[in-house]
Amino acid sequence: MLLTANSFASYPERPITLIVPFNAGTTPDIVSRLLANVVSTDIGQQIVVINRVGASGIIGTQAVINAPADGYTIGFANVATLAINQSLYKKLPYDADKQLAPVALTGYVQNVLAVRKDLGVKSVSDLISLARSAPGKLSVGSAGNGTTGHLSAEMFKAMAGVSITHVPYKGGPEADLALMRGEVDLVFENITSIAPYLKSGNVVPLAVTGARRDSRLPKLPTMAETGLKDYQAVAWTGYVAPAATDPQILDLLNKAFNKAVNSDAMKARLADMAYEVSTGTRAAFFDLAHKERPVWAAVIKSSGAAVD
Known part of the structure; x- marks a missing residue:
């Protein structure tokens, strides 16, 4: 959805929904609610967190994909929804690269x-x-x-x-x-x-x-x-939107999330949860997902892990 200059200038005009595909009280939920409060203040509209739970994040991810690409629905995404599920499920019902757009990488646990x-x-x-x-x-x-x-x-x-x-x-x-x-x-x-x-x-x-x-x-x-010199495995997280969302909106949200997560107060709060801040461009988020997919694919293949 392409916006005119005037319509973008007035964004956001109403509350934004943030879909978290995991249970209330989990790290994804807690971090999302903390960030939603700070970003809401910055952009001048409330961000409402909704939990859509099930199937290793698939249900919530599909809810983001199926939402209007107008900037008023975003979603939590992580190593599971963007990198692990691609090999864990034989028939994953979504294509993250084609159906989602990166908003911001925020950190990892x-x-x-x-x-x-x-x-x-x-x-x-x-x-x-x-x-x-x-x-x-x-x-x-x-x-x-x-x-x-x-x-x-x-x-x-x-x-x-x-x-x-x-x-x-x-x-x-x-x-x-x-x-x-x-x-x-x-x-x-x-x-x-x-x-x-x-x-x-x-x-x-x-x-x-x-x-x-x-x-x-x-x-x-x-x-x-x-001694296991190549070992590295962390649960990185961030936010996405429907693929056709206007890039200007995505850039605005990227800036707002980066600002929120890098504030001294938020860093301290997240550190108490052992959440390490890591931010960058929108593209950097999906670059990380692309880099890690073959790593997890190899682990899943060698272990025989499967859920369907």
Whole structure:
């Protein structure tokens, strides 16, 4: 939809809907609501967050695609909806490159590799040695098939050359609780989700999954630092719009989101959630998705992960 100069000058004239394809109370939802409040003030119109949950983000993503391309509907998008689903589903019912337009990359959350307290493991090398001594005996919990926690574990198994049994749960909190109870031996879990258990000492963290150490856990090495030099897996996030949305609107929203997420107050708030800010041009968001698709495709192929 192309706007005239006069109509663009008056944008936005009414509230904007922001569709989040994940549950209320999750990191995507919390971050989106925080940013929506700040961006709303900046652009002079309310941004209303609506959760459209299901099928690894597919339902919410399709809702964005099917909305009018008038700048009044945008959506949360992440590594799952833009990079993982492309290989996880045999028949993905949307084409992100053709049906969506990037608005802004806003940041990412790392996972933590943690083990149950009584496993007797103090490092990643200890874990690898134990796993090699008893193939298939150890178990790794996750928030579900195809999640970044699951695929982070599969990447670890492939790089370390170990066999560990995957146990999917209905969400990250359930997997974290299973680890604390000793029902599984390890997890690769979102830092924000597992933080309470780390603070209590009920589970033992071994490493983070990103390219650099996390500011809240500075003594914890990256997986690469432990010897798996090419290991990197983070849950990056951002925002998209229907593909035909006017570029002027997309540029305006990109500027507003970048400004919001880079403010000192927002950075501090997000840091408390272990959310690392990372911004750039609109194109940079989809460039990241294109770069990571083959990485996750290889992990999914080698692990045999599937949801349909």
